[in-house]
Amino acid sequence: MGAFAMQDERRIAKALFGFWKKGKSNRMANRLNRKRLHNTGGKEMEQIKIGDMTLYWLNGGVTHLDGGCMFGVVPKPLWTKKYPYNEKNQIELRTDPIFFQWNGKNILIESGIGNGKLSEKQKRNYGVTEESQIDASLQEFGLTRNDIDIVLMTHLHFDHACGLTVPKGDGFVSAFPNAVIYTSEIEWEEMRHPNIRSKSTYWKENWEAVQDQVEIFTEEITIEGAIRMIHTGGHSDGHAIVTAESGGEKWVHMADLLPTHAHRNPLWVMAYDDYPMTSIYQKQKWIDKAIQEDAWFIFYHDAIYRALKWDGEGNIVEKVKRA
Numbered sequence: 001m002g003a004f005a006m007q008d009e010r011r012i013a014k015a016l017f018g019f020w021k022k023g024k025s026n027r028m029a030n031r032l033n034r035k036r037l038h039n040t041g042g043k044e045m046e047q048i049k050i051g052d053m054t055l056y057w058l059n060g061g062v063t064h065l066d067g068g069c070m071f072g073v074v075p076k077p078l079w080t081k082k083y084p085y086n087e088k089n090q091i092e093l094r095t096d097p098i099f100f101q102w103n104g105k106n107i108l109i110e111s112g113i114g115n116g117k118l119s120e121k122q123k124r125n126y127g128v129t130e131e132s133q134i135d136a137s138l139q140e141f142g143l144t145r146n147d148i149d150i151v152l153m154t155h156l157h158f159d160h161a162c163g164l165t166v167p168k169g170d171g172f173v174s175a176f177p178n179a180v181i182y183t184s185e186i187e188w189e190e191m192r193h194p195n196i197r198s199k200s201t202y203w204k205e206n207w208e209a210v211q212d213q214v215e216i217f218t219e220e221i222t223i224e225g226a227i228r229m230i231h232t233g234g235h236s237d238g239h240a241i242v243t244a245e246s247g248g249e250k251w252v253h254m255a256d257l258l259p260t261h262a263h264r265n266p267l268w269v270m271a272y273d274d275y276p277m278t279s280i281y282q283k284q285k286w287i288d289k290a291i292q293e294d295a296w297f298i299f300y301h302d303a304i305y306r307a308l309k310w311d312g313e314g315n316i317v318e319k320v321k322r323a
């Protein structure tokens with residue numbers, strides 16, 4: 001690419017994003033000049049362009065959880081046809097945050113498994129063989145954690161929220177000190193006052209250091225004009241989904257109502273779900289709606305697909321596979 005073309009791109013980027021904070025438009029222009037993005041594993045960073053939004057998957061680490069727990073009452077001979085498992089009956093579940101830029105804002109969905117947050121025993125129990133490499137992933141865009149403006153948290157279970165804080169001294173500090181962190185009011189309440197069952201997944205290490213950054217909503221909130229967070233309950237009482245529309249195209253992140261592509265059947269809900277009938281009802285509603293609207297489904301946990309579209313018969317008609 002010649003110098004003139006590069007200048008053109010910078011000019012276009014500046015015109016489009018002129019309202020960006022100083023420095024961000026330069027970074028945007030730099031990003032436009034990149035042909036390929038590589039994460040720390042040397043693999044190409046997966047991405048999908050939906051309307052004018054481009055979503056990327058950062059390296060947030062991985063867990064391996066019991067397949068039986070992940071598929072609830074579904075018999076093993078059925079779920080093993082749909083998703084691979086290892087000799088310990090565990091299935092691979094990525095914890096990769098979704099990153100995108102919109103309205104001049106750097107936005108994350110979920111925060112990853114974190115780094116330096118888990119004991120050796122916890123790592124063994126949750127099958128964490130790789131921790132988050134968010135710093136390295138953001139570096140691909142010329143960004144740091146300080147540049148993140150918004151974090152959308154569908155819920156605050158440890159496998160989504162560990163990345164919100166980083167260890168410092170004897171305590172923890174915010175991983176994204178300049179971000180507004182959105183979550184539902186019910187989720188935020190339960191995070192701080194977990195019950196006898198949920199205290200195993202809502203940890204004060206993950207919320208105390210970020211409590212001043214949290215913005216709550218009750219039923220629904222629209223963020224930056226195009227992104228909706230909608231409370232569903234089900235998996236947890238305060239669970240929410242994220243959906244957006246741009247250029248006539250739609251995507252939906254159903255989070256742990258649809259942790260992997262193998263959970264498409266509304267009845268296939270996790271043993272981890274606190275309110276399984278609510279999960280089933282919400283899955284029916286939102287999966288049907290998304291298929292009718294030809295929307296992309298976006299995944300945080302799926303080890304096979306980053307995103308896909310289904311037809312009415314449940315066939316995968318478009319997909320972005322994990323590299």
Ligand SMILES: [Zn+2]
Binds near residue numbers: 157160
């Ligand atoms: Zn999860």
